[in-house]
Amino acid sequence: MSVRFAGVSFRYPGADEDALRNVTLAFQPGEVTLLTGTSGAGCSTLLLTAAGLAPHVTGGTRTGEVDTLGVDPMTESGRQALAGRIGVLLATPWTQLSGMAYTVHDEVAFGPANLGWDREEIRAHVHESMKVAGVSHLAQRDPRTLSGGELQRVMFAGVMAMAPDLYLLDEPAAELDPAAAGDLYAMLSTLALDRAVVVASTDVDRLAEVVDRVVELEHGAVVADGPPAVVLGAAAAVERGTAPTVAVIAHRAGVPPDYPTSVAMAARRWSA
Amino acid sequence: MIIGYVAGEGLLHRAHPFTSLTIAAGVTLLAFALPGTLSPWVLAGMLVVLAVAAGLTGAVVTTLVFSAPLWVFLGIIYGVFGTDWAVAAVYAGRISAILLAFLLALAAVHPGRLVDALVARRVSFAIAYLLAATLQAVPRLQHRAATILEAQRCRGLRTGGSPWRRIRSIVPLAIPLVQGALAEADDRAVALEVRGAVSGCARTPLSPPRDHLLDRVVRWGTVLVVLAAVVLRVVT
Amino acid sequence: MTVLAFEHVWFGYGLHPVLRDVSFSLAAGETAALVGRNGAGKTTITRLVMGLEHPDQGQVTLKGEATASRKPEEIARHAAYVFQHPDQQLFGRTVGTEVAFGSRQLGRPPEEVASLVRESLRALGLEHRSDTHPYDLPPAERKLVTLAAALAQDPDLLVVDEPTQGLDRVQRDRVIGVMQAVASRGVAVLAVTHDVVVVAEALDRAIAIADGAIAYDGPSATLLCDESLTESLGLEQPSTVRLAMALGMRQAPVRLQNAAVALARHLEAEG
Numbered sequence: 001m002s003v004r005f006a007g008v009s010f011r012y013p014g015a016d017e018d019a020l021r022n023v024t025l026a027f028q029p030g031e032v033t034l035l036t037g038t039s040g041a042g043c044s045t046l047l048l049t050a051a052g053l054a055p056h057v058t059g060g061t062r063t064g065e066v067d068t069l070g071v072d073p074m075t076e077s078g079r080q081a082l083a084g085r086i087g088v089l090l091a092t093p094w095t096q097l098s099g100m101a102y103t104v105h106d107e108v109a110f111g112p113a114n115l116g117w118d119r120e121e122i123r124a125h126v127h128e129s130m131k132v133a134g135v136s137h138l139a140q141r142d143p144r145t146l147s148g149g150e151l152q153r154v155m156f157a158g159v160m161a162m163a164p165d166l167y168l169l170d171e172p173a174a175e176l177d178p179a180a181a182g183d184l185y186a187m188l189s190t191l192a193l194d195r196a197v198v199v200a201s202t203d204v205d206r207l208a209e210v211v212d213r214v215v216e217l218e219h220g221a222v223v224a225d226g227p228p229a230v231v232l233g234a235a236a237a238v239e240r241g242t243a244p245t246v247a248v249i250a251h252r253a254g255v256p257p258d259y260p261t262s263v264a265m266a267a268r269r270w271s272a
Numbered sequence: 273m274i275i276g277y278v279a280g281e282g283l284l285h286r287a288h289p290f291t292s293l294t295i296a297a298g299v300t301l302l303a304f305a306l307p308g309t310l311s312p313w314v315l316a317g318m319l320v321v322l323a324v325a326a327g328l329t330g331a332v333v334t335t336l337v338f339s340a341p342l343w344v345f346l347g348i349i350y351g352v353f354g355t356d357w358a359v360a361a362v363y364a365g366r367i368s369a370i371l372l373a374f375l376l377a378l379a380a381v382h383p384g385r386l387v388d389a390l391v392a393r394r395v396s397f398a399i400a401y402l403l404a405a406t407l408q409a410v411p412r413l414q415h416r417a418a419t420i421l422e423a424q425r426c427r428g429l430r431t432g433g434s435p436w437r438r439i440r441s442i443v444p445l446a447i448p449l450v451q452g453a454l455a456e457a458d459d460r461a462v463a464l465e466v467r468g469a470v471s472g473c474a475r476t477p478l479s480p481p482r483d484h485l486l487d488r489v490v491r492w493g494t495v496l497v498v499l500a501a502v503v504l505r506v507v508t
Numbered sequence: 509m510t511v512l513a514f515e516h517v518w519f520g521y522g523l524h525p526v527l528r529d530v531s532f533s534l535a536a537g538e539t540a541a542l543v544g545r546n547g548a549g550k551t552t553i554t555r556l557v558m559g560l561e562h563p564d565q566g567q568v569t570l571k572g573e574a575t576a577s578r579k580p581e582e583i584a585r586h587a588a589y590v591f592q593h594p595d596q597q598l599f600g601r602t603v604g605t606e607v608a609f610g611s612r613q614l615g616r617p618p619e620e621v622a623s624l625v626r627e628s629l630r631a632l633g634l635e636h637r638s639d640t641h642p643y644d645l646p647p648a649e650r651k652l653v654t655l656a657a658a659l660a661q662d663p664d665l666l667v668v669d670e671p672t673q674g675l676d677r678v679q680r681d682r683v684i685g686v687m688q689a690v691a692s693r694g695v696a697v698l699a700v701t702h703d704v705v706v707v708a709e710a711l712d713r714a715i716a717i718a719d720g721a722i723a724y725d726g727p728s729a730t731l732l733c734d735e736s737l738t739e740s741l742g743l744e745q746p747s748t749v750r751l752a753m754a755l756g757m758r759q760a761p762v763r764l765q766n767a768a769v770a771l772a773r774h775l776e777a778e779g
Contacts, residue, residue, distance in 0.1 A: 423597040426583075429581055444599050451595075
């Protein structure tokens with residue numbers, strides 16, 4: 001078990017309401033989970049809490065128990081133990097630049113260098129990650145000159161290069177065009193071979209076909225947790241505005257729930 | 273106009289980061305310690321030669337752009353009103369020499385290499401990173417300010433015209449700049465944390481700067497010259 | 509009436525041309541999507557519209573006047589631009605003052621400004637946020653604030669860059685509604701977007717840029733139904749079209765409501 005939440009609530013400093021309310025769930029290795037909900041539902045906060053960044057960097061108060069890779073990320077010793085073991089990707093790639101690298105290669109190598117790996121090991125991991133992320137051709141470019149999409153893929157390579165035991169990704173394809181986004185999502189199940197991958201995103205249409213499990217949040221609480229077809233195909237998901245387009249079409253066509261959540265599923269159900 | 277690191281392969285780029293910084297600090301002290309009206313100008317002249325040799329003439333241009341208005345100002349205050357042109361010349365010379373020395377250091381010192389150089393000397397990564405980030409603060413703010421200016425102009429913000437209007441136009445530029453910088457500082461703290469910067473491990477330098485004999489000679493030479501100048505100044 | 513026209517525009521930074529002989533025009537009330545791969549030249553086109561850049565050759569005219577002789581703050585009288593990343597613009601102490609900023613800068617009388625602000629906030633579901641500090645809002649709502657601010661400028665041309673990025677479905681539908689509403693009032697809309705749902709629902713025309721030149725300029729529905737063309741532009745066909753094709757339907761509806769009706773009919777016919 002990679003992450004376990006037991007009765008976790010979290011409130012940002014100065015906020016009127018909890019951003020997470022009594023959340024209890026667990027993420028297992030080998031699983032790609034989509035964390036979704038309407039804007040402000042708490043998906044980003046949940047990722048930050050699992051990583052210990054909330055409350056350590058964001059401030060605020062957390063109650064309940066969090067266990068990430070065997071430690072509580074809120075404690076000092078927990079944070080030390082987790083250094084470099086969690087691959088976190090924020091939705092805004094340019095804010096994650098190290099500011100110390102003048103080539104993409106050095107930017108990707110920043111994380112491994114901080115972990116004290118030897119240069120050969122760093123080189124091998126950087127080379128491999130850049131290849132997987134499709135940014136090898138950018139190796140000698142100045143990171144400040146990259147487009148939003150290129151930068152997001154470079155940051156992804158930077159996260160992979162640290163060979164983390166857990167991936168927490170917040171809108172990892174936000175800046176990418178549809179073709180590149182599809183490529184990135186297709187990579188997720190490979191990453192999950194022996195670790196947990198959690199993606200917070202509103203891109204349900206594409207991710208419904210790729211993930212193993214969907215956890216839906218509303219106002220900070222878990223309202224659904226299960227296979228994509230069950231969670232996203234439910235009438236409740238359509239009502240909440242979190243269902244994929246195919247499900248919405250089916251709903252409006254008068255089909256009874258549970259609705260198909262992808263074109264492929266609809267074709268299987270309704271083709272002659 | 274360039275303030276901050278400029279990619280290159282010249283003399284100062286190949287030198288150890290501490291060398292450029294030592295020269296900048298040395299010039300600052302010498303500008304005050306050396307006697308005579310013209311000595312700051314001699315220093316500035318030597319730096320111009322160094323800039324050209326190192327392929328960093330942009331720094332000279334930037335220095336001129338910032339110094340020239342100050343020269344005029346000093347000339348008016350001390351020359352015209354104070355009738356002491358010598359003092360005006362000394363102050364103008366000092367400002368120009370010091371500015372040029374630091375611009376050269378900023379242009380030639382790659383923040384990543386500076387951090388590696390500091391970490392190799394057992395400075396903690398956190399302090400080294402903070403220093404490097406400070407060096408980059410100005411170019412980053414410049415870039416951000418330009419972006420914000422564009423956005424606000426597209427909303428009708430007029431930046432020219434009367435002094436009062438110019439002053440008022442600062443608010444919609446300054447506030448996003450500051451708030452953006454603060455938000456970015458928060459995000460950067462998150463980024464550093466997740467990229468292992470708090471791991472407590474000794475960081476592996478990616479391209480450790482080599483400290484040549486010439487570097488050490490120049491640094492120690494600068495220190496000796498400064499000491500000599502200070503002693504002379506005190507004694508005479 | 510033509511609001512915006514590009515006539516044989518060439519533009520580049522340094523030696524390499526980013527835009528090559530681009531020509532198109534946009535009439536009042538017309539809605540157009542600017543699509544293409546990242547780096548194809550879409551953002552450059554919007555910068556040329558706003559006078560942030562000027563063409564090397566050819567001409568960009570807004571309401572009959574060339575942009576080359578005008579500054580962005582003058583062009584703002586007729587065109588409002590919503591940048592891709594909202595945090596570049598936000599500075600007001602409250603959402604209300606933020607949304608009013610552009611309109612006030614353009615010298616509109618206070619009562620008109622107040623009314624424009626009220627309407628814009630209502631259109632984007634932000635009325636209850638009027639006194640909130642923009643930086644206290646979640647990122648998605650900050651984006652809606654910048655759109656509200658552009659609407660409050662009461663422009664003849666609305667230029668938006670990735671208007672639905674980061675928004676949930678409900679917010680996206682609001683943005684679609686807003687674009688449809690302003691178009692029906694005679695405002696021309698030019699939207700740079702990868703979101704084919706927005707293209708399908710709100711943007712009648714598609715202008716596709718590939719390698720700095722126009723690869724397609726015509727009805728967006730036709731583009732979205734063309735599998736090879738959409739793929740070559742780095743886009744995906746919307747679920748509405750793909751569903752129809754997967755079920756062997758003769759016609760591929762592009763809009764959600766039409767897709768639902770077509771599906772109902774298809775299932776009935778299939779028995």
